[in-house]
Amino acid sequence: MAIEVADKTYETDEEGYLVNLSDWSEEVANHIAESEGITMTDNHWEVVNFLREYYNEFQIAPAVRVLTKAIGKKLGSDKGNSKYLYELFPYGPAKQACKIAGLPKPTGCV
Amino acid sequence: MGAPEFQTPPLKEYPVIPILAKDAMAGSRPYVASEKMNEAIGFPGKLVEGWQARAIAKMGELLGKYRSLKVFLDACVHCGACTDKCQYFLGTGDPKNMPVARQELVRKVYRRYFTFAGKYFPRLVGAEDLTEAVLEDWYRYFNQCSECRRCSVYCPYGIDTAEITMAAKEIMDSVGVGQKYTNEIIGKVHRLGNNLGLPGPALADTLETLEEEIKEDTGADVRLPVNEAGAEVLVITPSADFFAEPHVFSLIGYAKVFHAAGIRWTLSSHASEAGNFGLFIGSYEQMRKIALRIREAALELGVRRIVVGECGHAWRVAYSFWNTLIGPFDFLDPRYPAPQHICELTDDLIRRGAIRLDKEANDARVVTFHDSCNVARGAGMGGIARGQFIIPRRIIQAACNHFHDMAPETIHEATFCCGGGGGLLTDELTELRVKGALPRMEALKAVVDEHGVNFMATICAICKAQFSKVLPYYRFDMSMIGGVHQLVGDAIRLGRND
Numbered sequence: 001m002a003i004e005v006a007d008k009t010y011e012t013d014e015e016g017y018l019v020n021l022s023d024w025s026e027e028v029a030n031h032i033a034e035s036e037g038i039t040m041t042d043n044h045w046e047v048v049n050f051l052r053e054y055y056n057e058f059q060i061a062p063a064v065r066v067l068t069k070a071i072g073k074k075l076g077s078d079k080g081n082s083k084y085l086y087e088l089f090p091y092g093p094a095k096q097a098c099k100i101a102g103l104p105k106p107t108g109c110v
Numbered sequence: 111m112g113a114p115e116f117q118t119p120p121l122k123e124y125p126v127i128p129i130l131a132k133d134a135m136a137g138s139r140p141y142v143a144s145e146k147m148n149e150a151i152g153f154p155g156k157l158v159e160g161w162q163a164r165a166i167a168k169m170g171e172l173l174g175k176y177r178s179l180k181v182f183l184d185a186c187v188h189c190g191a192c193t194d195k196c197q198y199f200l201g202t203g204d205p206k207n208m209p210v211a212r213q214e215l216v217r218k219v220y221r222r223y224f225t226f227a228g229k230y231f232p233r234l235v236g237a238e239d240l241t242e243a244v245l246e247d248w249y250r251y252f253n254q255c256s257e258c259r260r261c262s263v264y265c266p267y268g269i270d271t272a273e274i275t276m277a278a279k280e281i282m283d284s285v286g287v288g289q290k291y292t293n294e295i296i297g298k299v300h301r302l303g304n305n306l307g308l309p310g311p312a313l314a315d316t317l318e319t320l321e322e323e324i325k326e327d328t329g330a331d332v333r334l335p336v337n338e339a340g341a342e343v344l345v346i347t348p349s350a351d352f353f354a355e356p357h358v359f360s361l362i363g364y365a366k367v368f369h370a371a372g373i374r375w376t377l378s379s380h381a382s383e384a385g386n387f388g389l390f391i392g393s394y395e396q397m398r399k400i401a402l403r404i405r406e407a408a409l410e411l412g413v414r415r416i417v418v419g420e421c422g423h424a425w426r427v428a429y430s431f432w433n434t435l436i437g438p439f440d441f442l443d444p445r446y447p448a449p450q451h452i453c454e455l456t457d458d459l460i461r462r463g464a465i466r467l468d469k470e471a472n473d474a475r476v477v478t479f480h481d482s483c484n485v486a487r488g489a490g491m492g493g494i495a496r497g498q499f500i501i502p503r504r505i506i507q508a509a510c511n512h513f514h515d516m517a518p519e520t521i522h523e524a525t526f527c528c529g530g531g532g533g534l535l536t537d538e539l540t541e542l543r544v545k546g547a548l549p550r551m552e553a554l555k556a557v558v559d560e561h562g563v564n565f566m567a568t569i570c571a572i573c574k575a576q577f578s579k580v581l582p583y584y585r586f587d588m589s590m591i592g593g594v595h596q597l598v599g600d601a602i603r604l605g606r607n608d
Binding site: 014015058059060062063064065066069082092094095104106107108109110 | 141290291294295298304305306307308309311312315316319320322323348349350352353354355357358385421535537538571572574575579
């Protein structure tokens, strides 16, 4: 499968996750978000950017508690919880936000 | 790209056997594993040349190796006792989700190639060639069975239907038809030690964050150690406990129990997974290879006890198979069960007064307990009859003032699968998972209406993830699901016990 953004084609898996992490750009992220029915705001970008930073360091998306703690620090403690993350990414912060961030889908019993 | 469109079934007051809906779930089909994923774990990448002969030969090999499989294939008299016992049949109405019909997909092929009548008079005995269409049916419908074995409880011959599903999956894997969700995950365990693909440094970072959080919440220096040689206890828990909610609350609960009891424990980054998807695909070799990491870690760290966290099929594998897979455990302390379940450990500490719980801490919760299929029907606990039902409930009642069981025909050995077990916990099977959860949701609704239940505790990572996802389809809040040790963690006294 593939997505097309600005005349360029990017390979994705069956569920729309980018196959090549290096294909990611803000335009691609916006495109994926749109197909998920999400309009990216500054707060969405905070999450997506943190996911990418964490992934670069650890080769995996952050655990939910690591993410909520980091977001709480950046956006205020009232937003440092999974309920807020679900408001931003209704299909689940781990899976949907990872997709937009161009990261592989977390697997396992999650 | 959302989930496929479907209608969530309405919750009825009592279970009704559905009107048959032929082929209702014929479109339900998990993604197939890529060549890379299959080959990484030693399976052929894609459907092999001459697959039919190879599949039949594999079936013959399994029949020779597992006497039980032959007995189960021969013994069924099509009495129909199992037909309305499967949550996937009850939720979808698809007749091929009746356990007897699902097994028939294998039996008709078995008869054709392995019985006298089937070889010479196939049409008289309902024997059928293994064609591409049959293989396709196998892929669809054996991926609609969670191997929960509820139907087996009602089978007058005691046929273990899960074993037939596992055999079908093993045959499919052997000819290059693997399922993506399970096979990708097994590859990650071999590579990194856990289903998530969580590398050691990320695990250490996550545990550090959790220690800081507990410190902020409670003021106590509760530790979550990893790779600490010389610890008394090695805890093997599903990697979802590190990663997801509500799973992580139980992990925090275990840590608080060890802290309060003063037991030195450790996790291992080499064996950072309790789950063993080798069971789901019926592969002894995969199961053994996955489990071996645990033995290696235990020896490496020099621990005296191995304790298994809240994971349903992990406990079945540990309780029923570890001894022959990776035993003997003669290097462990003989005074404790090897392996030991975290619930056995906590229950024992509570009963000896070695930890204290303040039930009032959970007074906002009205709790029920969902028995997880592999614990309920595949294992025991505490060395006492029905211990796997008694012990988790005893812990809950020590941690909470308000507890109500669901209807008797939906708990204990009659429990319904959450709908996501056996390697079905993947997004493309959402319709199956939602519909398969129907009987449990009906039982839950009854105690919600009657007793105001607002929390369903369970001891399985798959159950937790599955219910978090499907509860909202039935208009329940996803935070209603959680772990037994989540309740313990919220009620436990961390200071001095006196």
